[in-house]
Amino acid sequence: MPPLPADDVLPRLFAEGVVCGDAADWLPRLPAESVDLFFTSPPYADARAYSRIHPDRYVSWFMPFADAMRAATTETGSLFLNIKNRVANRGPLKGQRHPYVYQLVLAMQESGWRWIETYIWAKPNAVPGRFGPRTKDSFEYVYHFAKGGKPYFDLNAVRVPYRADAAEIARRKSDRLGRRNTEAGFGRDRTKTYLHGGADPGNVVSVPQTYNQHRGVAHTAAMPEGLAEFFVRVGSPKDGVVIDPFAGGGTTVVVARRLGRRAAGIEIHDRFVAEAHRRIAEDDPDDVPGSLQHVG
Template identity: 75%
Template sequence: MARRGQLHRMLAEGIVHGDAADFLPLLPGGGVDLFFTSPPYADARAYSRIHPDRYVEWFLPFAEKMLAATSETGSMIINIKNRVANRGTLKGQRHPYVYQLVLALQQMGWRWIETYIWSKPNAVPGKFGPRTKDSFEYVYHFARGERPYFDLDAVRIPYKADAAEIARRNNDANGRRNTASGFGRDRTKTYLRGGADPGNVVSVPQTYNQYRGVAHTAAMPEGLAEFFIRCASPKGGLVVDPFAGSGTTVVVARRYDRQSVGFELHERFVGVARERLAAGQADDPAGVLRAVGQ
């Protein structure tokens, strides 16, 4: 009951100022449907510098607390980006801290469900040495249990095939149903769903402080949050962002009828995030799903 009371107070506040490490243990055990977050990237932002060599060690205590708070059908979805090391023995190379983190989370007990690519059509060119500009980031889906909540119907995309082709495919009697992993879909039935299964590439233009007053240098586009909140959490469910930043996750989750709260360590972002929450501000372009093999 005490934790439920704490949750009620945090939900009323919306964006809670403080360290997620202090607030995550106050969440009801097994009560969170979705943690959706973009934690500070390694060695990337002046307001939160974490050396890539130490990143896994830094993140795992948060992940352990999130695991305890996640429901049996709940998920943790992380947007994260690797980087080129600027010092040390790996200077000039891509640092493997993202991959190291994924494996460490799996070893902790998180089930690695899927890897998504956030494609950024308006990525800014930069001085990256002998490589092209960064135009994508990773989004990793982890779950606590074997059957996490996931609603494909919420994110289906319009068919590109004409009516005759859809009718032909409806006659396919050999659709794949199950795999040895215990999952699978009967493609003979997908055309009854009103849209195609989306691919695991999500195209969303990058946000460049688009919301007036956001001083955050790594604001998440609302279209990215929208896609994962809609498919990976039920209406009325609890969505939490431990690294809330300018409040995008909380704003979008509440817009789609979820309960939501965010924790933010840096006070200068909290006020703006609360203003966004009060206004329900929506000025980012929506995500565009790309179906693979359609």
């Protein structure tokens, strides 16, 4: 990538929507503390023919990206990282779950990222298959890391309808002893629960897998728009800057722009970039909207 003044990097990204290039080149050029939200799903270890990273070296491969994103994140900004562990197909751990995901989370925490929460993306229509002595994979992780101690987090943007009926809501509103505090400095007040217009959805997010890669999105690991929508809504303000450094077919960018964010992505494979440009231009939802449900 030719030198580009720092002041020109974000305008270039916003103008193109998704640029064709290596995140290793683009991320360090982002202005310091300029990004409100990184939401991304990087290549998983040993998972795709177009980008094979051995799980034993995944942490060392990813950490330069993590460090560059942290430098570019605002003090109230976050990184939501969608990633999945895998069964090792060779080496001493062959046949076992490889711990590279957990190793990465700990490495990021040690590097200065604040590990806020672990979300489970529950996939009710996960693809069946032959997995040895285990059930099919029907969930993935989304890890929330923050730059500072008070990250932007809009729970009201993702609330879901209450399950309780009107009588139960009225009864709970009359509770005067509902406050619960924790030693970590957090807590909740059940007496205020029903003043928000909807329930806390919890950290298990149920979003059906998309099969739009077979219906036009030229990517073998297309993310459902409902997943991106949940985390863009909760993790970034209106008009905030949202960047996906492993943009693929552009789902994060399409969804974030639809929600009023200034969004852009970086993608190293030109065929995916072309598809992202098409989707951004058309802004036509290409899969069944995600079902954001309270699970539990």
